[in-house]
Structure formats: structure tokens, C-alpha cells
Amino acid sequence: MEELSLSGPSFRKINEPSDSMKDYYRKLYNRNQDKFIRRSKLECKHLDSLFEIDGNEYKLIGSVDSNRMIIVNESNNSYYFVHSDIPTEYILKKEE
Numbered sequence: 191m192e193e194l195s196l197s198g199p200s201f202r203k204i205n206e207p208s209d210s211m212k213d214y215y216r217k218l219y220n221r222n223q224d225k226f227i228r229r230s231k232l233e234c235k236h237l238d239s240l241f242e243i244d245g246n247e248y249k250l251i252g253s254v255d256s257n258r259m260i261i262v263n264e265s266n267n268s269y270y271f272v273h274s275d276i277p278t279e280y281i282l283k284k285e286e
Contacts, residue, residue, distance in 0.1 A: 202271045207260070215252025215260050222253050229256045230274040232281060240264070241280035250277045 207215065216237065223234045232239075232250075239250050247264045254260055258271050 200273050200276055204260075204269045204271055206267065206269050212251060215254065217252075218255075219250075219253035219259070222256055230259075230278045232274075232278050236277075236281055239277075239281045239284075241277060241284055243276075243280060248277075248280075250281065 219237055220234050222228055223230065223232060223236075237250060237252070240247055241250070242248070248261045248270075249264055250259060250261055252260045253274070254271050257274055259274050259277050260269060261272055261277060262269050
């Protein structure tokens, strides 16, 4: 799998969202993934899935919009907006 840079356009580090924003992102993820036609192959059950990039464990915590998701680095509590293809690729690969 291609190595990803945590500083490139695919990752945008953000401040930790408030609890209400985290809840909003979770609901938006579920709404987006319930649609018949959707950008990502992930399903509602994949919310809170753990996956590894460059030896760091991340957790999918929601969607920002149809193209971006929000993940958190479990070891240092860093939050990122990422293109939806990134968690999709790593989570589905982990399930194989």
C-alpha cells in the first residue's frame, strides 16, 4: 500500500471537535452511508472502526461531507479531515 503523508492534501489536521460536533459528524456519516448511491463503500457498521497507517492506529469517527471523513489518532488524540478513500481503503483491506 502506498505510504501516506500526514501533511499532504489528503490529511488536514484540525483541533479536537466539541462533543456536539462529534455527534453531528457521526450522524452525518450514518446518513451518508445509508444512501443507496454513496461515495464510499463503507457501511454504517464501520463507524468507530480502527485501522493502521504508518504504524499509528486511527479511528473513524464520522463524515464531514460526502467526500471527507474525520479520523482520530488514538495514540496522541490528533484529529484529521481526510478524503473518504483513505479510511475506506484501510478498513476494507483490514476486513479481507
